[in-house]
Structure formats: C-alpha cells, structure tokens
Amino acid sequence: MTREAGGRRAIGLDIGGTKVAGAIVADDGTVTAECRRDTPETSDSATMTSLLLEMVDDLRGRDDGVEAIGVGAAGTVEWPAGRIRWAPNNSYRDWNVRAELEKATGLPAVIDNDANVAGLAEARLGEERYDQMILVTVGTGIGTGIVLDGRIYRGPNGLGAEAGHMNVNPDGPQCGCGNYGCLEALASGTALTRMGRSAAAGDPDGMIASLARESGAEVTGQIVTMAAMAGDSTAASLFARLGRALGIGIASLNAIFELEAMVIGGGLVDAGDLLLEPTRRAAREFAYAPTARPIPPILPATYGGDAGKIGAALLALEDAGTL
Amino acid sequence: MTREAGGRRAIGLDIGGTKVAGAIVADDGTVTAECRRDTPETSDSATMTSLLLEMVDDLRGRDDGVEAIGVGAAGTVEWPAGRIRWAPNNSYRDWNVRAELEKATGLPAVIDNDANVAGLAEARLGEERYDQMILVTVGTGIGTGIVLDGRIYRGPNGLGAEAGHMNVNPDGPQCGCGNYGCLEALASGTALTRMGRSAAAGDPDGMIASLARESGAEVTGQIVTMAAMAGDSTAASLFARLGRALGIGIASLNAIFELEAMVIGGGLVDAGDLLLEPTRRAAREFAYAPTARPIPPILPATYGGDAGKIGAALLALEDAGTL
Numbered sequence: 001m002t003r004e005a006g007g008r009r010a011i012g013l014d015i016g017g018t019k020v021a022g023a024i025v026a027d028d029g030t031v032t033a034e035c036r037r038d039t040p041e042t043s044d045s046a047t048m049t050s051l052l053l054e055m056v057d058d059l060r061g062r063d064d065g066v067e068a069i070g071v072g073a074a075g076t077v078e079w080p081a082g083r084i085r086w087a088p089n090n091s092y093r094d095w096n097v098r099a100e101l102e103k104a105t106g107l108p109a110v111i112d113n114d115a116n117v118a119g120l121a122e123a124r125l126g127e128e129r130y131d132q133m134i135l136v137t138v139g140t141g142i143g144t145g146i147v148l149d150g151r152i153y154r155g156p157n158g159l160g161a162e163a164g165h166m167n168v169n170p171d172g173p174q175c176g177c178g179n180y181g182c183l184e185a186l187a188s189g190t191a192l193t194r195m196g197r198s199a200a201a202g203d204p205d206g207m208i209a210s211l212a213r214e215s216g217a218e219v220t221g222q223i224v225t226m227a228a229m230a231g232d233s234t235a236a237s238l239f240a241r242l243g244r245a246l247g248i249g250i251a252s253l254n255a256i257f258e259l260e261a262m263v264i265g266g267g268l269v270d271a272g273d274l275l276l277e278p279t280r281r282a283a284r285e286f287a288y289a290p291t292a293r294p295i296p297p298i299l300p301a302t303y304g305g306d307a308g309k310i311g312a313a314l315l316a317l318e319d320a321g322t323l
Numbered sequence: 324m325t326r327e328a329g330g331r332r333a334i335g336l337d338i339g340g341t342k343v344a345g346a347i348v349a350d351d352g353t354v355t356a357e358c359r360r361d362t363p364e365t366s367d368s369a370t371m372t373s374l375l376l377e378m379v380d381d382l383r384g385r386d387d388g389v390e391a392i393g394v395g396a397a398g399t400v401e402w403p404a405g406r407i408r409w410a411p412n413n414s415y416r417d418w419n420v421r422a423e424l425e426k427a428t429g430l431p432a433v434i435d436n437d438a439n440v441a442g443l444a445e446a447r448l449g450e451e452r453y454d455q456m457i458l459v460t461v462g463t464g465i466g467t468g469i470v471l472d473g474r475i476y477r478g479p480n481g482l483g484a485e486a487g488h489m490n491v492n493p494d495g496p497q498c499g500c501g502n503y504g505c506l507e508a509l510a511s512g513t514a515l516t517r518m519g520r521s522a523a524a525g526d527p528d529g530m531i532a533s534l535a536r537e538s539g540a541e542v543t544g545q546i547v548t549m550a551a552m553a554g555d556s557t558a559a560s561l562f563a564r565l566g567r568a569l570g571i572g573i574a575s576l577n578a579i580f581e582l583e584a585m586v587i588g589g590g591l592v593d594a595g596d597l598l599l600e601p602t603r604r605a606a607r608e609f610a611y612a613p614t615a616r617p618i619p620p621i622l623p624a625t626y627g628g629d630a631g632k633i634g635a636a637l638l639a640l641e642d643a644g645t646l
Contacts, residue, residue, distance in 0.1 A: 144579075161579065166575035171492075
C-alpha cells in the first residue's frame with residue numbers, strides 16, 4: 001500500500017480487555033505511527049479517559065495533521081452519541097467517550113463497537129472488497145461486525161450487531177453475559193479455556209495438562225492452541241467442537257443475511273485450519289437450502305489484531321464531525 | 324380507514340401452502356375486492372402461473388384501474404428478478420413469476436417472499452408504524468419479514484431474511500428443510516403437530532387424543548390448539564415448549580438487530596397468550612444485556628392472514644415498474 005504525502009489521517013484507538021492499541025492511519029489504511037498500552041486493572045471511565053487522552057497526545061506529537069479520532073471499544077456503544085453503556089469484560093459503565101474526547105482534544109470523534117470498526121476495515125481494505133459481509137472476532141469473547149450495502153449495521157441506536165450472543169444451544173454453558181448457550185459461550189477463547197481445563201483435569205498426563213505445568217500456569221486457550229498445533233488429538237478435538245458451534249452460528253447468520261463472505265478474526269484464528277476446517281464443515285452441514293442459496297466462503301481476517309484501530313480511524317475519516 | 328375515490332390500487336396475491344389469497348388493495352391498505360383459490364395439489368410452475376392469471380383476470384374484471392401486481396410466495400425468491408428458486412412446501416422450482424405475469428397481463432409486477440411482504444404491511448399499516456421490526460409468521464413453517472429503516476431487508480439477491488431456519492438447537496428435531504434444530508423445526512405448526520402426536524400416543528385417554536378421535540382425523544396443530552384453549556394442561560405445556568423456542572429465537576434476533584417490536588403472525592397466533600406468554604418469558608430470560616438494551620415488545624399481528632396480500636399490493640405500488 002502506498003500513500004500520497006498529505007493524505008487524510010485520523011487516530012484510531014482500539015480498547016480491548018487486555019490492551020489499548022492506537023495508531024495514526026491514512027485514508028487508504030496505511031498505518032503511519034503506533035502506540036500501545038495495557039488496559040488498566042481498574043478500567044473505569046475516568047481511568048480510561050485519561051489513558052486515551054495520553055495516547056492521543058503521544059500520537060499527535062508525532063503528526064500534527066490528524067483530523068479526527070475514532071475509537072472501537074468492546075461493549076454496547078450508543079451511536080452516534082458515542083456513549084458506552086456497558087461492557088461484559090470491562091468495568092466502564094455509562095462512559096460518555098465521544099463528548100470527553102472532543103472536549104479535551106478539540107478534534108471530532110466517533111465511538112463504535114470494536115467488532116463493528118474491525119468489520120469495516122476488513123470489508124473495505126481486506127483481500128477483497130465486500131459489501132455484504134460479517135466479521136466474527138473470536139477472542140476472549142465473540143464480537144461481530146456486520147457490513148450491509150458497504151456500511152456498518154448497528155441498529156437504530158448502535159445496540160445491535162451482537163451476534164456473539166445469539167443462542168446456539170439453550171442448554172449450553174453459561175456465558176460471560178449471564179445467559180446460557182450464547183455463541184460466545186461455546187465458541188470463544190473463554191470456551192476453549194473452559195474445555196481445556198476440563199480435558200486437563202480428566203487426563204493429567206496429557207499434552208494440555210503437561211504444557212500448562214511446564215508454563216507454570218493454569219490451562220488457557222493459548223495452551224490448548226499450542227497443544228493442538230503440536231499434534232495433540234485431544235486439543236484438536238476441542239477445536240473441532242468449538243469450530244462446529246461457530247459454523248452453526250455462521251450458517252444461521254447466512255440464512256438471515258445472505259452474505260458474500262464470512263471473515264474470522266480474533267486471536268483464535270491464528271490456529272488456522274484447526275479452527276477454520278470444522279467451522280466450514282458445520283457451516284455447510286447446517287446451510288439452509290444449499291441447492292438454492294450459495295454458501296459464502298469462510299476466510300481468515302486480513303488485518304488480524306490491527307483491524308480495530310484501522311477501522312476506527314477509517315470511520316473517523318468518514319463520519320467524524322458529520323453526526 | 325377511508326380511501327379517496329381514485330386512490331392508487333394494485334392487485335396483491337399471497338401464495339401459501341394451502342390457499343392463494345388475492346385482493347385489490349388501495350395505497351392506504353384498504354381492500355376493495357377479494358378472491359381466493361385452493362393451492363392445487365400439483366403446485367408446479369405452469370399450473371401456478373395459470374391459477375395466478377385467472378385470479379388477476381377475475382380481479383381486473385371488477386376494477387379496471389389497477390396499476391400493478393404484487394405477489395408474496397413461500398420460498399427463496401430472487402429480488403428484483405422475481406424468480407422463485409425453491410420452496411420447502413411447494414413443488415414449484417425456478418419459476419420466473421415476474422416475467423410470466425408481466426408478459427401475460429401487461430402490468431408491472433413484483434414478487435417477494437410472503438413473510439417479507441406481510442412484514443411490510445405490519446410495519447407500515449399495523450397498530451403502530453415501525454421502522455425496525457421483524458414479523459415472525461408461525462404457521463406450517465416459520466417465515467420472517469425483516470424491516471430495517473422502514474424497508475424490507477432481503478439480502479443482495481433476495482435470498483436472506485430466512486430466520487425461521489436459524490439454528491436454535493443442533494441436537495433438535497429435523498426440519499422440513501432437511502436440517503436439524505431450525506427455529507421452524509421447534510416452533511412452527513409442524514412442530515406442534517409432531518409434539519401433539521407424541522403426546523397423544525403417550526396418553527390415549529387425554530384430551531388431545533380424544534379430540535382427534537372425535538374429529539375422525541390424526542392429531543394436528545389445530546387439535547392441540549383446541550385442547551389448550553379448552554384448558555388441557557398437556558396441550559398448554561406443548562405451547563409452553565414451542566413458545567420457549569420462539570422466544571429464544573426472538574432474543575437472538577434482537578441481539579443481532581436491535582428492534583422496536585417483534586410481531587407474531589401466522590395461524591398459531593390465534594392461540595393468543597397460550598403462545599405469546601411463554602414466548603415473552605423466554606425472550607426476557609435470554610435477552611442480551613437487558614440492563615443496557617431494551618427488550619422489544621412481542622405483539623400479535625394486526626392483519627393476520629391478510630397481511631400477505633396487502634403487503635404484496637403495497638410493495639407493487641411502491642416498486643413495480645421501477646426495478
């Protein structure tokens with residue numbers, strides 16, 4: 001990718017459960033500067049506002065031509081007000097992010113759900129351009145960025161596009177949101193950790209338990225991924241279960257939307273075909289009317305963990321100051 | 324409702340599994356003429372085209388001022404081409420409805436999925452006007468009409484909006500579409516028939532079995548509904564199971580879309596609170612983030628079985644001749 005000198009630029013910030021990623025991004029998606037902080041243990045609104053303002057100052061110190069700020073954040077974000085009502089894995093509540101950033105920086109700002117902005121980046125700047133696509137981010141939780149007719153679908157107040165909390169089995173395990181059997185409860189990194197701990201308890205001599213002991217820590221999704229990539233059949237079977245749930249959810253989303261592609265992002269997609277192969281198999285098995293309706297390709301994300309900050313900046317360049 | 328003499332009028336036709344309903348409808352939703360035929364046992368494309376043309380001739384004979392024809396049909400309908408690719412409960416396949424009607428009648432025509440056009444009628448002309456609403460028709464199958472920003476959502480080629488085939492339990496019973504555990508497999512009239520037959524087999528002296536014997540026929544969803552309305556606790560428990568599945572599906576749809584209302588139509592809504600009460604309870608139980616996101620009201624349809632032909636005519640008045 002190349003960028004003309006003087007191309008429009010915005011700051012993109014992506015607030016996750018463990019880190020906040022920031023960048024200056026040009027309108028063609030080029031990242032020209034970056035910074036990164038750990039998400040504080042106490043992720044309340046005041047602490048988080050200070051952290052974001054520090055990052056904005058840092059980035060503006062390296063480029064005085066940024067026009068706007070875009071933020072992607074986990075949780076339910078009112079659009080276009082830019083107030084985060086609630087987040088399952090962060091402690092901020094009723095955080096008026098947009099107003100606080102605009103007041104302190106003098107720049108126009110947009111705030112949206114993290115998966116929404118990542119979906120925008122993948123749809124616009126991924127391997128292919130898609131007008132009708134869903135990005136499913138499979139990390140600690142499951143976020144979905146729904147792009148219809150080339151634009152982010154959010155619902156009338158920004159509270160929609162939470163397909164990670166569609167129910168895929170009402171008798172399934174409890175989700176971080178409190179419900180039982182959400183897609184997130186069955187197909188996220190948290191689900192992989194839960195299944196890995198259960199497998200390690202049942203087979204203390206197995207590879208999952210052994211890798212955890214060697215690392216001196218509890219079993220996590222990362223440990224299960226390492227075991228699966230090293231050829232452990234138990235770990236691979238957990239990915240098969242997880243991918244099956246994900247594929248069933250994807251089949252439902254394609255029945256509802258009719259999509260050109262489903263893109264899978266988030267940390268777990270690093271497992272590659274261990275995740276994607278069972279996902280694709282289940283999406284085919286549960287496809288509605290496959291003789292009459294195409295089954296969209298299921299593809300790994302182009303930008304991985306960078307999609308959030310890039311999409312947030314893109315959205316800022318499109319919409320900030322116009323809402 | 325009143326209509327000015329000379330208001331714009333179109334023919335609306337609604338093709339169901341058992342009957343084809345037709346009407347002349349004015350742009351304010353007033354029905355000025357009606358006709359109705361049984362769906363032939365052999366519902367292939369040629370037979371169905373002849374039937375629709377007879378009905379159009381009949382209706383035009385009563386009003387020579389109709390401008391356009393709208394058709395709602397069960398199945399996957401290409402939009403805007405108006406070709407029906409496939410339907411789970413009718414034998415027409417690759418039926419080029421729009422082209423055949425336009426050629427034979429000289430009128431512009433639109434063809435859309437039956438639940439889509441019914442959803443349009445409910446959103447525009449129901450008790451309240453909604454811009455963000457889903458109509459779920461609970462009949463032999465489950466159809467969904469998704470209205471976003473005041474317009475029918477169909478997917479790019481008209482093959483979306485099939486939320487009746489979202490999966491609500493991968494270990495659930497087989498659906499008419501061939502998959503297992505679709506919402507339709509658990510919450511439709513067909514599901515009620517299946518559950519009723521099982522209940523009658525297990526309790527031949529119970530009210531469900533007795534009512535079927537008295538009527539000289541097998542147990543159907545209608546028999547179960549009669550038993551439930553007469554106070555039979557077994558029949559009521561089947562409605563509770565069915566409503567629970569429906570409410571879980573509705574909770575998922577609200578997580579995905581953020582809706583102002585969910586409207587329930589189709590034959591089973593005649594059971595009233597027997598269906599709606601357990602549906603509402605499950606939609607609350609499985610609502611995502613209910614402290615941060617409103618739970619939309621779940622309401623019975625205003626137009627019932629008339630919504631399809633009215634919505635088809637409304638759509639014709641809006642879009643026919645412009646596609």
